[in-house]
Amino acid sequence: xxxxxxxxxxxxxxxxxxxxxxxxxxxxxxxxxxxxxxxxxxxxxxxxxxxxxxxxxxxxxxxxxxxxxxxxxxxxxxxxxxxxxxxxxxxxxxxxxxxxxxxxxxxxxxxxxx
Amino acid sequence: xxxxxxxxxxxxxxxxxxxxxxxxxxxxxxxxxxxxxxxxxxxxxxxxxxxxxxxxxxxxxxxxxxxxxxxxxxxxxxxxxxxxxxxxxxxxxxxxxxxxxxxxxxxxxxxxxxxx
Numbered sequence: 001x002x003x004x005x006x007x008x009x010x011x012x013x014x015x016x017x018x019x020x021x022x023x024x025x026x027x028x029x030x031x032x033x034x035x036x037x038x039x040x041x042x043x044x045x046x047x048x049x050x051x052x053x054x055x056x057x058x059x060x061x062x063x064x065x066x067x068x069x070x071x072x073x074x075x076x077x078x079x080x081x082x083x084x085x086x087x088x089x090x091x092x093x094x095x096x097x098x099x100x101x102x103x104x105x106x107x108x109x110x111x112x113x114x
Numbered sequence: 115x116x117x118x119x120x121x122x123x124x125x126x127x128x129x130x131x132x133x134x135x136x137x138x139x140x141x142x143x144x145x146x147x148x149x150x151x152x153x154x155x156x157x158x159x160x161x162x163x164x165x166x167x168x169x170x171x172x173x174x175x176x177x178x179x180x181x182x183x184x185x186x187x188x189x190x191x192x193x194x195x196x197x198x199x200x201x202x203x204x205x206x207x208x209x210x211x212x213x214x215x216x217x218x219x220x221x222x223x224x225x226x227x228x229x230x
Contacts, residue, residue, distance in 0.1 A: 035219070043205055045158075045221040091157065095219070100211030101148050102219060106157045 002027040002096045004105035011110050013082045020067070021077040021108050023092030032096035034075040036066065039089040039107070048090075051075060082112045117141050118210050120222035127198055128230055135193045135225045137164075137208030143188035144210045149181075152205040152224075164191040164208075198229045 003026040013019035025034065032053045038046040051059045051066045059066045067076040079086060092105040121136045137147055145166045150158040162183055163171040170183035180202075182194040195202055206225045212218040 037221075043152075043207075043224040043226065045207065045209075045224075047219070047221075100146060100219065101160055101163060102158075102209065103160070104157045 002029070002032070002094055002103045004092050004094055004103055006092055006105035006108050008108045009106075011108055013079075013110065013112055015084060015112055015114050016081055018078060018080045019082055019110065021079070021090050021092075021110065023075045023077065023105060025073050025075060025092070025094050027094065027096045029096040032094055034066070034068070035093040035095075035102065036064070036075075036077045037091045037093060037104075038086075039091060041088070045091075049077065079110075084112050084114060086110060087112045117220040118208065118222040120206075120208060120225050122225060123223060124226040124228075126228045126230065129199050130197055133195045133198055133227060135195075135206055135208075135227075137191045137193070137210075137222050139189045139210045139220075142210075142212055144191075144212070145188060146211060147185060147191040148209045148211070149183065149191075149193050150207045150209065152207060154205075158207060161193075166191075195227065198227070200229045203227055203229045 005024045034051045036048040038048055049059050049061045049064045049066050051068045058068050063080045065078045089107045089109050091107045093102045119138045127133050147164040149161045151161050152158045160173050161176045164183045164185040166185045172178045180196055185191040208222045210220050
């Protein structure tokens with residue numbers, strides 16, 4: 001079984017500053033995928049970034065980067081140059097064992113302050 | 115454009131009635147779809163895996179007779195909440211995985227169910 005832990009229920013960041021959202025995971029599978037999703041108040045799940053367990057380089061997508069530390073089983077999301085529109089819930093998630101179903105963490109609520 | 119659609123986007127019903135939620139894969143055929151439930155201010159919890167042409171696989175603690183899933187075609191899965199009660203009020207989201215790549219996950223926009 002896999003597990004995702006997000007220990008920050010809420011975070012504040014000043015506009016234009018960078019912020020790191022923490023995520024640790026646990027799985028016995030050697031092959032797995034790690035995701036970050038953004039969920040605004042509308043409820044839709046917006047895919048942000050993906051990291052495969054065998055990827056040697058950290059994933060980046062525009063202002064989003066994933067700090068993947070395999071030995072520590074952590075997959076922190078870094079958002080650079082925060083914008084007001086970044087205020088939302090952020091979920092860390094994973095798939096493993098060759099299955100496509102996704103296990104989610106409890107989320108972190110990010111609020112960007114002008 | 116959207117890859118997965120859900121209908122309706124929101125529904126309000128009386129206690130005891132049944133509600134059907136549709137999930138459609140718009141761009142590709144999906145032999146497997148997933149249904150999640152999200153209570154207010156909580157995470158998404160997998161309810162069941164919908165398999166085209168066969169019975170759905172339910173997660174532990176999810177009543178299969180209450181949450182009926184039908185995956186009659188490669189592009190449509192339906193979730194029917196039977197005899198809905200206020201505690202069933204939640205946000206229901208479906209997802210579709212494409213291929214064997216882990217990163218090909220697409221979520222529908224969700225359906226907000228309120229049972230009075």
